[in-house]
Every structure is written in C-alpha cells, then in structure tokens.
Amino acid sequence: MFNQLTLSAEVGEAADIRYTPAGIPILMMKLTHQSQQQEMDILRQVTCEIDAKITGDMALKWQNSVGQVVEVQGFLAKRSLKNNQLVLHIQHIEMKKG
Amino acid sequence: MFNQLTLSAEVGEAADIRYTPAGIPILMMKLTHQSQQQEMDILRQVTCEIDAKITGDMALKWQNSVGQVVEVQGFLAKRSLKNNQLVLHIQHIEMKKG
Numbered sequence: 278m279f280n281q282l283t284l285s286a287e288v289g290e291a292a293d294i295r296y297t298p299a300g301i302p303i304l305m306m307k308l309t310h311q312s313q314q315q316e317m318d319i320l321r322q323v324t325c326e327i328d329a330k331i332t333g334d335m336a337l338k339w340q341n342s343v344g345q346v347v348e349v350q351g352f353l354a355k356r357s358l359k360n361n362q363l364v365l366h367i368q369h370i371e372m373k374k375g
Numbered sequence: 376m377f378n379q380l381t382l383s384a385e386v387g388e389a390a391d392i393r394y395t396p397a398g399i400p401i402l403m404m405k406l407t408h409q410s411q412q413q414e415m416d417i418l419r420q421v422t423c424e425i426d427a428k429i430t431g432d433m434a435l436k437w438q439n440s441v442g443q444v445v446e447v448q449g450f451l452a453k454r455s456l457k458n459n460q461l462v463l464h465i466q467h468i469e470m471k472k473g
Contacts, residue, residue, distance in 0.1 A: 283377045
C-alpha cells in the first residue's frame, strides 16, 4: 500500500527534542511549502503547512534547522487515535540542493 | 520544488459533482488509508484520512467510486487562504491493482 510524500519545504518551527520512555529522541517541526503546480494545464500557486516528526538519531542532527530549506520523504499518519490532523513521519531528510 | 503524494486508499465519501463558473467539473472525496509502515526498524500500523479533489473530466469518471480502493498521485495544498487543512489535488487515479 502506497503512502509516500516527497516535499521541499522550509523548517518553520522546531520544538525541543523530547525522549520516549525507551530513550528515543523525537523532534517535531512545522514545514512550510510553496511552489507552482500544474492542475488542468494551469500553473497555480500552492502553499501548505504540515507538522512533521523525526524519530531517532536523525532528530538530533536536525534540531537546529529552523529557516533551512529541506527535501523530505516519508509517510502520512493521523496525529493520534482521536486526532485526524496529518503528520508527516520523515524517513529521509536532506538540505535542498541548488 | 517537490510536492508529491502517492497513496493507496479507499474512497470513503464523494460529494456531488459541482461546476466552476467556467463549467469545469469538481469532485471532492474523502480518502481513508491503512497500512503498515517502517519507522526506526519497527513496523507500525498507520491510518490517515485526507480530503481529495479531482478537477476536470476525471471527476465525472470517478463520481461513483465510494467503497473502491484506488491508487492516487497528486500534490498537497491548503484548503483555502484561511484554512490550513490539507487537500490532495489528484493528478492521477486508478483502481488499486491486485
């Protein structure tokens, strides 16, 4: 079953690192995206904001990344059982090239 | 700038087709996704729900698709200037294979 989002975005906010009971670091951040996308042969301005989560050592590396433009890849999941808000679980992240 | 979501999902709800002032058909639907995804070497259950929009003739073809499992591809945009909710603008849709 497919569930993969590839997104270029600016790191808008990044919370402090927190740790799970098992000691795994978690970083929550807010990503802001702006681009032009094709819809019905019309190029339209697109913006969106999405909360993203990095789990594990990757979280430590990206904790001071506010303002940086990154390229991320991961899957979407709802925030919690009772909260349908979408959260991007980041599996790959790198600085935006070029 | 990357902004592409690939998702397998069930069509949960589909509104009636509406038309823009220019006569372009628009179909809004609610997609429900369930899968297992890898995070930190752990396979976890993932669910999410997302509103999706099909613009143009494709909308007419998929207006009676409630209950069907589809594979879709498109870009994310916020619903409106003042509403940050994410909407998937579908660029490709097909019945889930196999």
